[in-house]
Amino acid sequence: MSNNEMPKAYEPGAVENKWYPKWEASGCFHGKVNPDKPAYSIVIPPPNVTGILHLGHVLNNTLQDILIRWKKMQGYEVCWYPGTDHAGIATESKVEKTLREAGKPGRDELGREKFIETVWNWKKECGGTIIRQLRKLGTACDWERERFTMDAGLSDAVRKVFVELYNKGYIYRGQRMINWCPVAQTALSDEEVIHKDVSGKFYHYKYPLSDGTGHLVIATTRPETMLGDSAVAVHPGDERYKSLIGKTIDLPLTGRKIPIIADQHADPEKGTGCVKITPAHDPNDFEVGKRHNLEFITVMNNDATMNAKAGAEFEGMDRFACRKKVIELLDELDLMVKIEEITHNVGFSERADVPIETMISAQWFVNMQELAKPAIAAVRDGKINFHPARWSKTYFHWMENIQDWCISRQIWWGHRIPAWYNDATDEIFVGLEVPEGDNWRQEEDVLDTWFSSWLWPFSVQGWPEKTEELKYFYPTSDLVTGPDIIFFWVARMIMAGYEFMDELPFKNVYFTSIIRDAQGRKLSKSLGNSPDPLDVIDTYGADALRFSIIYIAPVGMDIRYSNEKCELGRNFANKLWNACRFRQMHGSVTAGFRNLDSIDHAKLTADEKWIISWMDETIIMINKALDDFKFHLAAHEIYEMVWSSFCDWFIEASKVRLYGDEASKQQTLVVLDFILFKILRLLHPFMPFITEELAHQMGFLTEGESIMNEAYPKPLKDKEIPSIMNPEPNIIDLVEAKFQLIRAGRALRAQYEIPPGKKINYHLKTVDTETEQFMQGEVAGIKLMLNAAEVTISTAEFMHEDGPAPAQIVNAGTIYLPLAGLINIDDELKKLKKQQNQIFGWMKGSQAKLSNEKFLSKAPEKVINEAREHLNELEMKLKRVEESIATLK
RNA sequence: GGGCGUAUAGCUCAGCUGGCUAGAGCGCUACGUUGACAUCGUAGAGGUCACAGGUUCAAGUCCUGUUACGCCCACCA
Numbered sequence: 001m002s003n004n005e006m007p008k009a010y011e012p013g014a015v016e017n018k019w020y021p022k023w024e025a026s027g028c029f030h031g032k033v034n035p036d037k038p039a040y041s042i043v044i045p046p047p048n049v050t051g052i053l054h055l056g057h058v059l060n061n062t063l064q065d066i067l068i069r070w071k072k073m074q075g076y077e078v079c080w081y082p083g084t085d086h087a088g089i090a091t092e093s094k095v096e097k098t099l100r101e102a103g104k105p106g107r108d109e110l111g112r113e114k115f116i117e118t119v120w121n122w123k124k125e126c127g128g129t130i131i132r133q134l135r136k137l138g139t140a141c142d143w144e145r146e147r148f149t150m151d152a153g154l155s156d157a158v159r160k161v162f163v164e165l166y167n168k169g170y171i172y173r174g175q176r177m178i179n180w181c182p183v184a185q186t187a188l189s190d191e192e193v194i195h196k197d198v199s200g201k202f203y204h205y206k207y208p209l210s211d212g213t214g215h216l217v218i219a220t221t222r223p224e225t226m227l228g229d230s231a232v233a234v235h236p237g238d239e240r241y242k243s244l245i246g247k248t249i250d251l252p253l254t255g256r257k258i259p260i261i262a263d264q265h266a267d268p269e270k271g272t273g274c275v276k277i278t279p280a281h282d283p284n285d286f287e288v289g290k291r292h293n294l295e296f297i298t299v300m301n302n303d304a305t306m307n308a309k310a311g312a313e314f315e316g317m318d319r320f321a322c323r324k325k326v327i328e329l330l331d332e333l334d335l336m337v338k339i340e341e342i343t344h345n346v347g348f349s350e351r352a353d354v355p356i357e358t359m360i361s362a363q364w365f366v367n368m369q370e371l372a373k374p375a376i377a378a379v380r381d382g383k384i385n386f387h388p389a390r391w392s393k394t395y396f397h398w399m400e401n402i403q404d405w406c407i408s409r410q411i412w413w414g415h416r417i418p419a420w421y422n423d424a425t426d427e428i429f430v431g432l433e434v435p436e437g438d439n440w441r442q443e444e445d446v447l448d449t450w451f452s453s454w455l456w457p458f459s460v461q462g463w464p465e466k467t468e469e470l471k472y473f474y475p476t477s478d479l480v481t482g483p484d485i486i487f488f489w490v491a492r493m494i495m496a497g498y499e500f501m502d503e504l505p506f507k508n509v510y511f512t513s514i515i516r517d518a519q520g521r522k523l524s525k526s527l528g529n530s531p532d533p534l535d536v537i538d539t540y541g542a543d544a545l546r547f548s549i550i551y552i553a554p555v556g557m558d559i560r561y562s563n564e565k566c567e568l569g570r571n572f573a574n575k576l577w578n579a580c581r582f583r584q585m586h587g588s589v590t591a592g593f594r595n596l597d598s599i600d601h602a603k604l605t606a607d608e609k610w611i612i613s614w615m616d617e618t619i620i621m622i623n624k625a626l627d628d629f630k631f632h633l634a635a636h637e638i639y640e641m642v643w644s645s646f647c648d649w650f651i652e653a654s655k656v657r658l659y660g661d662e663a664s665k666q667q668t669l670v671v672l673d674f675i676l677f678k679i680l681r682l683l684h685p686f687m688p689f690i691t692e693e694l695a696h697q698m699g700f701l702t703e704g705e706s707i708m709n710e711a712y713p714k715p716l717k718d719k720e721i722p723s724i725m726n727p728e729p730n731i732i733d734l735v736e737a738k739f740q741l742i743r744a745g746r747a748l749r750a751q752y753e754i755p756p757g758k759k760i761n762y763h764l765k766t767v768d769t770e771t772e773q774f775m776q777g778e779v780a781g782i783k784l785m786l787n788a789a790e791v792t793i794s795t796a797e798f799m800h801e802d803g804p805a806p807a808q809i810v811n812a813g814t815i816y817l818p819l820a821g822l823i824n825i826d827d828e829l830k831k832l833k834k835q836q837n838q839i840f841g842w843m844k845g846s847q848a849k850l851s852n853e854k855f856l857s858k859a860p861e862k863v864i865n866e867a868r869e870h871l872n873e874l875e876m877k878l879k880r881v882e883e884s885i886a887t888l889k
Numbered sequence: 890g891g892g893c894g895u896a897u898a899g900c901u902c903a904g905c906u907g908g909c910u911a912g913a914g915c916g917c918u919a920c921g922u923u924g925a926c927a928u929c930g931u932a933g934a935g936g937u938c939a940c941a942g943g944u945u946c947a948a949g950u951c952c953u954g955u956u957a958c959g960c961c962c963a964c965c966a
């Protein structure tokens with residue numbers, strides 16, 4: 001439609017900024033309950049409200065966007081619920097840091113209420129950056145339905161769930177050994193502890209027996225905890241120490257006497273066979289302590305400094321300083337035996353990246369045993385499918401060994417636990433409302449962030465209200481997330497879905513690859529190897545980033561990313577742009593662009609049939625690939641189709657008709673339009689901006705329309721094919737033989753170093769008359785693509801008047817480059833001999849196979865026939881090579 | 890200690906349930922600005938599919954073992 005000259009290169013910036021607001025304003029991202037259509041829904045893995053967009057988000061959200069746009073174009077009513085997570089610990093420490101840097105009063109000075117207010121203000125001002133950034137990427141999120149895990153409705157859901165699980169007896173409060181982060185000063189779940197191998201020291205030292213008859217040698221990596229020792233254990237069957245059981249030792253540095261006990265936990269093979277027992281600071285020792293009714297001596301404060309129980313000498317010292325001090329003192333007492341260098345496994349706090357302490361503390365837990373059962377079955381029975389499927393193994397392993405979930409956190413930002421204590425009566429009340437009466441004080445702790453995220457698939461849809469949305473869009477269809485949160489989030493959502501909705505939360509889970517830098521390192525801010533996606537979008541364009549990252553993403557492995565790889569997507573966008581630009585230079589859009597109805601199908605040329613048929617294949621492959629969550633495969637298919645089949649071959653071949661008579665030109669324009677509009681729609685989920693822009697530029701769509709409302713291409717129906725593909729069944733082969741011939745002709749030119757611009761003559765000796773006839777009909781195009789002055793075609797033996805000519809043997813026949821005096825006989829012979837040998841080799845293999853009775857009896861019919869046919873072809877080809885050799889001699 | 894994954898061209902990776910001469914992108918070499926595109930075109934070089942066995946008419950593909958790297962899980966002092 002537009003007569004405006006399109007710029008030579010695609011400029012993404014303006015196009016992206018133009019379309020996103022239009023899409024958003026037009027409401028095409030909004031999913032409504034629509035009984036006339038099947039529903040398709042996705043919930044976004046809610047990024048931290050503190051988060052900023054990184055490449056992991058780009059991959060993850062591009063995939064979701066592809067699914068959403070694809071399904072929408074397929075005719076589903078789609079809804080993509082976006083939102084953010086309040087991320088308790090992360091946000092609290094972020095805001096605290098901000099306050100500290102600004103020199104403002106911090107958390108403790110402000111007090112609970114003021115601090116929470118401050119965080120809300122911060123959230124309002126600075127939070128949700130990532131949500132704005134996602135728009136830059138082009139994501140078709142239903143922004144009208146944006147949610148935050150601490151919204152009123154979602155908070156109601158959290159409270160209801162807590163109360164229900166408490167009433168069922170799944171949630172309980174108890175004194176247990178928990179993981180403690182000394183920096184965040186809160187309990188953590190097992191999943192928030194990262195085990196790392198670190199080098200450390202293994203200290204061996206003596207504990208003197210109280211009766212003065214000698215000593216035991218114990219070994220530990222944590223000498224500072226000896227201040228909390230309440231026993232030494234030996235194995236009951238260990239003959240070496242049998243006589244000592246029941247005796248006591250004088251615990252150095254403390255003045256305490258502690259017993260020598262017999263317990264299975266002591267491994268006679270390990271160290272000296274004697275193990276110090278610190279029940280308040282080690283999970284194993286905790287169990288031993290319970291079995292033997294030992295004293296639980298907590299020697300550390302919440303910030304991992306030593307407390308008064310550790311002894312006046314150590315009080316207030318940091319745990320590591322204390323360790324050093326203890327070693328010095330033991331050394332002075334001449335108790336040290338040896339210090340070994342070892343590598344051992346230490347638990348670190350996920351957030352603060354410091355070693356955690358295991359401590360005894362009163363916390364809230366969820367017993368997950370019952371919840372896990374239907375969730376395990378759902379994946380086992382294939383109601384929920386993981387892609388790639390192997391992740392289900394990880395899932396089963398964790399679920400089948402599931403531990404109680406520590407859900408209380410000693411921070412302020414989050415959902416405060418709906419439990420109240422009555423100090424007068426020692427009662428605990430758990431409920432949705434504040435209990436009546438006096439003396440009730442609410443639990444100070446808040447819930448683990450994941451205690452709200454695990455409800456996300458239904459809480460965003462209004463649960464516990466029975467909303468229309470829930471009825472229509474729940475269960476959601478697909479979930480796209482990283483395998484790193486399979487325990488944190490995926491598994492728990494499945495459990496919550498069954499427990500509270502009595503239904504699975506999603507049908508498919510696609511686990512994305514993890515993005516690394518070019519050297520394979522994890523992307524991280526501290527390494528400075530984490531490119532800002534917005535910069536990448538500025539440089540290359542959002543479509544280019546999206547397409548590149550999908551194109552390079554390996555199947556179930558990590559992605560090696562570097563910005564330069566976005567050139568692939570940028571170049572591809574530019575290629576597409578220029579293909580459209582080319583089309584537009586030949587006039588405005590034709591009437592048949594949707595269905596080819598404006599032209600007589602019987603008159604379609606071979607090339608046109610070829611491209612239409614290729615288009616159909618591509619459509620089938622892409623829909624199949626997306627059905628199977630093989631995004632990269634889909635990207636490769638369409639890239640290949642556009643660049644190679646369409647641009648390199650079809651457009652080039654079409655030029656002869658575009659510059660020919662008017663009828664030919666018009667027909668080819670229709671086909672170009674037909675294919676281009678399909679390409680744009682096919683590509684739209686991957687590259688939303690440029691495809692929308694081009695669909696309008698080309699006049700396929702008018703003002704107010706959007707490509708996202710167009711149907712996703714389907715393969716031509718069987719009944720349509722005869723009218724379009726009619727009549728020759730081998731037409732595709734002939735067209736491909738033509739292209740092979742053109743390649744061979746160009747290769748000859750290159751081999752003889754004839755400049756591409758120089759017009760030359762070719763001769764084609766075809767294998768048969770059918771091919772001859774076909775190629776005769778195509779001669780104009782062949783000439784054009786070979787930049788030839790003349791191409792003669794016949795089945796007759798060819799001999800140039802000046803003698804033999806250089807040639808190439810192809811499926812259609814032999815193509816000659818008859819330039820007088822040009823031929824280098826030796827080179828030609830060498831070339832032909834090489835080819836002859838090659839064919840001999842292949843034939844030998846082929847004949848061996850076909851004379852192998854076992855092959856003939858066991859291989860399937862189809863394979864055998866193909867092998868025979870193949871051998872035939874080889875024989876024919878060999879004959880032609882030999883003929884060529886003969887003419888040269 | 891257990892589990893999972895990966896090993897294919899200089900680099901990054903495809904190669905589905907085994908079946909013609911193993912492919913793509915980038916990079917490299919040569920030529921080239923023909924009226925879509927130098928973010929381009931044409932032609933080309935480049936691979937004993939980690940190693941060793943085995944199954945099979947047939948193995949990059951399946952099995953076993955080995956090596957290397959990566960990840961996850963596990964309370965071991």
